[in-house]
Amino acid sequence: MNEVHRIDLPRIVLVGKGVIDSLGEICEELGLVKPLIVTGRKTYEIAGKRAMKILAEAGLQSETTLVSNADLGTVEKVSEEAVTGKVDSVIGVGGGRTIDIAKISAYKSDTFFISVPTTASHDGIASSLASIKGLGKPYSMKANSPIAVLADSRIIAESPYRFTASGCGDVISKAVSVRDWRMAHKENGEYYGEYAGSLALMSSNLIIRNAHLIRDRLEEGYRILLEALVSCGVAMSIAGSSRPCSGSEHLFSHTLDMIAPDAALHGEQCGVGAIMMAKLHGLDWGEIKETLRVIDAPTTAEELSIDDETLIKALVMANTIRPERYTILSKVNLTEGSARAIAQECEVI
């Protein structure tokens, strides 16, 4: 058997204060001459406008499109703009949703994707996966890996802290997703990549160790988080799937997206899910919970703005939304009673 394992990684990653100012040079270095900037209404003021100016100063002929929804219609519209405008790249300047639209639009229009996140809310900033409404499934689809990531810590430090705390929740949850993946390997014969698994786990440990730097809004804390989010994206690219970064805790979060849409942020839900799934795995769930507390991320149903019954429903349903993904939930098969017990033991409800 000659199975080829293909890995696409970002070619350039810049993390630090003011790195957005290098956008023009980076495009030139990559041989890109006609980018399309995709930005949100708010993020246009924060960074989109600046990106336009930087590209103009570099003598690049860029176009800009403002997006508001992360749905299939928006993706179709942006992809069409990319094709008719004959652009060679799509630059996503914004939060998680804007980045996802830009990523899928680049994939659909067969152009390069550059990621310029304005928040650190989840690990999609450097991954090849994106989620969008209207695809008929609550989890992510495969698109292009960004060719470059410019994560400007100054811009991210100015975004609402809640997004940063959510990004931490997403990274911390890899303690569980890697365990789920290893279990699937041992018990279900699934491929497991030691390197990708270690990278995701290391990212989680880094956030646990440096939680106080993030809570204190220190530059070093933002850098650690951004590098951890980029590492998670790289781990998924190496694995060729979301496996190292998305296990039972993500199934819980995706289920909440279906039954309680827009109640909380992705990473916030993953963090709370990770507390309970860690308990099911026999991991140190107390450490995960304490870290989330230090970071000021939600640790209870109430803090996720959902009621106890919704949380229990999500726990019971989580195993059904993606049956092919073998996790601890495939094994324990939670009932309403056992789901309630686990949530109560972890004091999530």
Ligand SMILES: [Zn+2]
């Ligand atoms: Zn995630």
